[in-house]
Amino acid sequence: MTNSVWRLIPLLQASGTVQMAIDQWLLEQHLAGKIPPTLRFYTWAPATISLGYHQRRWPDFWEQLSWRGMSVDLVRRPSGGRAVLHQGDLTYAVVVSGLAGSRLEAYQNICQFLIEGWKAMGVDLHYGEAGRNYIHNPNCFGTATGADLVTPDGYKLIGSAQLRRGDAILQHGSMRLLPDFDLFYQVFGEELITIKLPLDQEGNDLMETVIEALKMAACRCFEIHLEVQPLSEREWSEIRSIPVALIGSIPIL
Numbered sequence: 001m002t003n004s005v006w007r008l009i010p011l012l013q014a015s016g017t018v019q020m021a022i023d024q025w026l027l028e029q030h031l032a033g034k035i036p037p038t039l040r041f042y043t044w045a046p047a048t049i050s051l052g053y054h055q056r057r058w059p060d061f062w063e064q065l066s067w068r069g070m071s072v073d074l075v076r077r078p079s080g081g082r083a084v085l086h087q088g089d090l091t092y093a094v095v096v097s098g099l100a101g102s103r104l105e106a107y108q109n110i111c112q113f114l115i116e117g118w119k120a121m122g123v124d125l126h127y128g129e130a131g132r133n134y135i136h137n138p139n140c141f142g143t144a145t146g147a148d149l150v151t152p153d154g155y156k157l158i159g160s161a162q163l164r165r166g167d168a169i170l171q172h173g174s175m176r177l178l179p180d181f182d183l184f185y186q187v188f189g190e191e192l193i194t195i196k197l198p199l200d201q202e203g204n205d206l207m208e209t210v211i212e213a214l215k216m217a218a219c220r221c222f223e224i225h226l227e228v229q230p231l232s233e234r235e236w237s238e239i240r241s242i243p244v245a246l247i248g249s250i251p252i253l
Helices: 016-031 060-064 103-120 181-188 203-222 233-240
Strands: 004-014 038-044 048-051 073-076 084-086 089-097 156-165 168-176 224-228 245-247 250-252
Touching: 004 016, 004 203, 016 038, 016 048, 016 073, 016 089, 016 156, 016 168, 016 233, 038 203, 084 089, 084 181, 089 103, 089 203, 103 156, 103 168, 103 203, 203 224
Parallel strands: 004 038, 004 224, 048 073, 073 250
Antiparallel strands: 038 089, 048 084, 089 168, 156 168, 245 250
């Protein structure tokens, strides 16, 4: 990855179905050699629960949830893992190829920019260790595996998931910045641990601060240059043409 140029797609807010279609499209395009390695950050609107690709069980009431007068979407990621509530979070996505080693080594290779970026913001993160209840917990943030990043006091700040296609990898993950504690409890029946980030900003300013720190860390860790390139109209047309199948009310890419 040394001294290469990566594409940076500007921060984008969209529905979960659109965001997952974009990530899948990016992976397919990179695998085909049509686009360079890519980094992007995005948020979800409306609030969404994303299920792991192989997750087949979830509470029925998840399909009737609402938040601030809007239904909570339920979508399926192309990657693995368990359910994630996307509300007040910032999601990153990396599409790259040519990483040697095991799946976990690839996870940790990519996660290094997250560790360094958050360290520059005053937050030390380390890899989690999954407990025995990992498989049985539908909540991705309920346990922390070796692919997840937690604070010294055990708060899971970032949960990531990965999809491989040939030599290409899509890794995306959720960073909980401004969660609604009541909604989290309503979804998972668990109290969310409060974390005080050493940052003065809130809302969009906080998102921008985190993005800038992580962009700089990515350039250092991967020894790359980032070139800003929004999705073009042609690319949007291709993304919108990705077929969406339905299982119940859940779009599956």
